[in-house]
Amino acid sequence: PDLAALDSLVVDCRACPRLVAWREQVGRERRAAFATQDYWARPVPSFGDPAAGILVVGLAPAAHGGNRTGRMFTGDRSGDFLIAALHRVGLASQATSVARGDGLALTGARLAAPVHCVPPENKPTPDERRTCSVYLAREVQLVAPRVVVTLGAFGWNATLDVLAGAGWAVPRPRPRFGHGAEVVVSRETSETGVGPGQLILLGCFHPSPHNTFTGRLTPDAMDALLARARALAAS
Numbered sequence: 338p339d340l341a342a343l344d345s346l347v348v349d350c351r352a353c354p355r356l357v358a359w360r361e362q363v364g365r366e367r368r369a370a371f372a373t374q375d376y377w378a379r380p381v382p383s384f385g386d387p388a389a390g391i392l393v394v395g396l397a398p399a400a401h402g403g404n405r406t407g408r409m410f411t412g413d414r415s416g417d418f419l420i421a422a423l424h425r426v427g428l429a430s431q432a433t434s435v436a437r438g439d440g441l442a443l444t445g446a447r448l449a450a451p452v453h454c455v456p457p458e459n460k461p462t463p464d465e466r467r468t469c470s471v472y473l474a475r476e477v478q479l480v481a482p483r484v485v486v487t488l489g490a491f492g493w494n495a496t497l498d499v500l501a502g503a504g505w506a507v508p509r510p511r512p513r514f515g516h517g518a519e520v521v522v523s524r525e526t527s528e529t530g531v532g533p534g535q536l537i538l539l540g541c542f543h544p545s546p547h548n549t550f551t552g553r554l555t556p557d558a559m560d561a562l563l564a565r566a567r568a569l570a571a572s
């Protein structure tokens with residue numbers, strides 16, 4: 338399927354019983370606080386430019402963010418930080434990401450996740466990550482990004498697993514996540530037979546309040562990393 342078909346598959350997914358129950362339970366609990374809004378409480382599809390040179394891979398939707406609004410990095414603090422940065426470096430049309438239909442569009446970037454449902458305690462199980470990885474694998478294949486920016490070690494490892502499973506030559510020993518870590522991953526022949534392929538994995542601290550409020554990830558550092566991603570995508 339194409340990306341629209343992939344989105345439909347994601348949105349209708351009920352593969353992980355624990356996550357199906359949790360996303361709906363979080364929805365019931367939070368509905369009271371957001372009573373005037375529709376509460377999504379479903380898997381959250383990827384968002385942004387279908388031909389993005391930069392694929393940003395997070396962790397999973399946030400309880401009051403993506404699980405509420407139905408859009409990645411929308412309606413929570415991580416999203417506020419990330420979208421403002423994407424806007425500053427020219428990849429997002431506006432600095433805020435409030436709700437679907439708010440006019441936000443990304444050019445050159447797309448937001449994806451290794452797990453599309455909100456998990457308890459932000460911790461998907463290894464089985465859940467494996468089950469959901471078919472979607473990220475398809476996403477990487479369809480978008481064919483030049484750069485994959487992974488927000489945190491979870492996205493880094495999930496992306497490496499997906500690439501290894503799709504026949505990419507992941508270096509051994511497996512490269513370790515770090516902010517600013519860069520790894521070139523290549524394959525001899527692409528699945529579509531188009532020819533040699535190469536992408537660059539770029540590690541970035543996750544823009545969660547845990548990192549941004551403590552100064553572990555500053556706006557300047559985020560901008561510099563995204564500028565690096567843009568330069569790599571253009572090279």
Ligand code: DU
Pocket residue numbers: 384385386387438441442443444445
């Ligand atoms: O209807 P559409 O052109 O497929 O766009 C759907 C959705 O995707 C829209 O809310 C903006 C976003 N989007 C984007 O961010 N960047 C693009 O290049 C194309 C679409």
